[in-house]
Amino acid sequence: MSEIELFTALEGGSITSPKGFKSGGLHCGLKKTDRNDLGVILCEVPATAAAVYTTNIFQAAPLKVTRESLANGTLQAIIVNSGNANACTGEQGEADAYEMRAAAAQHLGVELNDVAVASTGVIGELLKMDCVRSGIAALPEKLDGGAAGAEEFCQAILTTDLVKKEIAVKVLVGGVEVTIAGAAKGSGMIHPNMATMLGFMTTDADISAEDLHSLLRSATNVTFNMITVDGDTSTNDMLVSMASGLAGNEKLTRLHPDWDAFAAGFTYVCQRLAKAIARDGEGATHLIEVQVNGAVHDEAAAAIAKTVVGSSLVKSAIFGADANWGRIIAAVGRAGVPVSPERVNISLGDIEVLLHSKPVVFDEEKALAYLQKSETVLITVDLHDGTGKATAWGCDLTYDYVRINAAYRT
Structure with missing residues (x-):
């Protein structure tokens, strides 16, 4: 069921x-x-x-x-x-x-x-x-x-x-x-x-x-x-x-x-x-969903998912509709959990941008359209290290976030 x-x-x-x-x-x-x-x-x-x-x-x-x-x-x-x-x-x-x-x-x-x-x-x-x-x-x-x-x-x-x-x-x-x-x-x-x-x-x-x-x-x-x-x-x-x-x-x-x-x-x-x-994050224009699969255990997957979705660089890239997978792989690598650096796959929606930790030639215009038009941006990270999985959610980082919080008391 x-x-x-x-x-x-x-x-x-x-x-x-x-x-x-x-x-x-x-x-x-x-x-x-x-x-x-x-x-x-x-x-x-x-x-x-x-x-x-x-x-x-x-x-x-x-x-x-x-x-x-x-x-x-x-x-x-x-x-x-x-x-x-x-x-x-x-x-x-x-x-x-x-x-x-x-x-x-x-x-x-x-x-x-x-x-x-x-x-x-x-x-x-x-x-x-x-x-x-x-x-x-x-x-x-x-x-x-x-x-x-x-x-x-x-x-x-x-x-x-x-x-x-x-x-x-x-x-x-x-x-x-x-x-x-x-x-x-x-x-x-x-x-x-x-x-x-x-x-x-x-x-x-x-x-x-x-x-x-x-x-x-x-x-x-x-x-x-x-x-x-x-x-x-x-x-x-x-x-x-x-x-x-x-x-x-x-x-x-x-x-x-x-x-x-x-x-x-x-x-x-x-x-x-x-x-x-x-x-509904302050100033947000997109919901970001990060799915991590194939981690050594669920706790490791959760740590990676939260690190990626919380990265200011990833959030800024999504706001700017920039398919910069380098921001994502960097966040994966600093999550503080074991990862095999030679076999990571990353996708934006259904657009694969990294395969076995190597760049994939992808349609930049299609990626731009996906990031601009999708209310929810899905980032999938496959680690191929185990069966651990987790999902985290966040939002993009926009100019309005700074404006709202710069004047919160006034």
């Missing part, structure tokens, strides 16, 4: 598609424009929950609060603000994150330790807590279990993003229909190892916290940890998953006969969100 047969994409699916979830968002005054900057996801019951976080040593205050809330393996609400990261803000920033949690618990009517807090935006500035307080108080009226609530939430978490990112799929577990959904933000400051993004996943499956956390980690390793925009890892990255258990399925474990189908759907949601983040 193919992966796509294991689950079905839900047209118009959103973070509220699984049973038991509502969401909403509003503008409270953290952003200079009137765009939404405060959002919430609420489950009608305490949900089994798990999370993964940034690897950056300087972790923002909301991450500390969320870790504490998740100590018991359940969540019922996630409060999120954009426009301010509440990172590197000292004791006051920490107090503000705890106040956000307390206010959300009060106004949403849930237990204090069942609230997660997430923030994204400028580092090093204190939150305007008067805005946050009034915004949280108004959020319950914005809650909606349909598309409207999901839309307002998605808009509330965006910073430099150009588009919202959401998806949902359905999968059968013991004959019962289970839904898995996700929403995310991320555009710049993106690099492998949980960066830089906020991601939220909901499902109505009945699943243990231990198995949900294990699945979240494994799915993250082959999706969110395989994207890069600019090589920077944020202080605020977080991916949180909540399972309401309201689908009515028999409890999912790794021994369940439908575990593989559920895991495939879950990973697919992560992959679609991860690719959407990479495609």
Whole structure:
């Protein structure tokens, strides 16, 4: 059975598609424009929950609060603000994150330790807590279990993003229909190892916290940890998953006969969100997909794929529609893993440019047209050293990336 047969994409699916979830968002005054900057996801019951976080040593205050809330393996609400990261803000920033949690618990009517807090935006500035307080108080009226609530939430978490990112799929577990959904933000400051993004996943499956956390980690390793925009890892990255258990399925474990189908759907949601983040890289004009095959093992393939897709020279060449395979082979060689230098093949789309590490005469005009017209540029690297394989995603490096980040605070 193919992966796509294991689950079905839900047209118009959103973070509220699984049973038991509502969401909403509003503008409270953290952003200079009137765009939404405060959002919430609420489950009608305490949900089994798990999370993964940034690897950056300087972790923002909301991450500390969320870790504490998740100590018991359940969540019922996630409060999120954009426009301010509440990172590197000292004791006051920490107090503000705890106040956000307390206010959300009060106004949403849930237990204090069942609230997660997430923030994204400028580092090093204190939150305007008067805005946050009034915004949280108004959020319950914005809650909606349909598309409207999901839309307002998605808009509330965006910073430099150009588009919202959401998806949902359905999968059968013991004959019962289970839904898995996700929403995310991320555009710049993106690099492998949980960066830089906020991601939220909901499902109505009945699943243990231990198995949900294990699945979240494994799915993250082959999706969110395989994207890069600019090589920077944020202080605020977080991916949180909540399972309401309201689908009515028999409890999912790794021994369940439908575990593989559920895991495939879950990973697919992560992959679609991860690719959407990479495609929405600040100033990007192309999504770049790097497939590495024939490595000594999967870890080596992953290291090479991430090195190639993260190379500023490769990214610049794609932006300039320059079929400069030399940039690619150089990145392969500096990935820090074993490679036989005499038998590497490289292709751009279906255009072979290197065979057994020797140049191939190819149609430059065809290559130019491919790089100019393809929304997704595929780079394939065959190493012929083993069976290891991996795929990484990124975007090209454009003039607009510099413009956007040169004026991020202003």
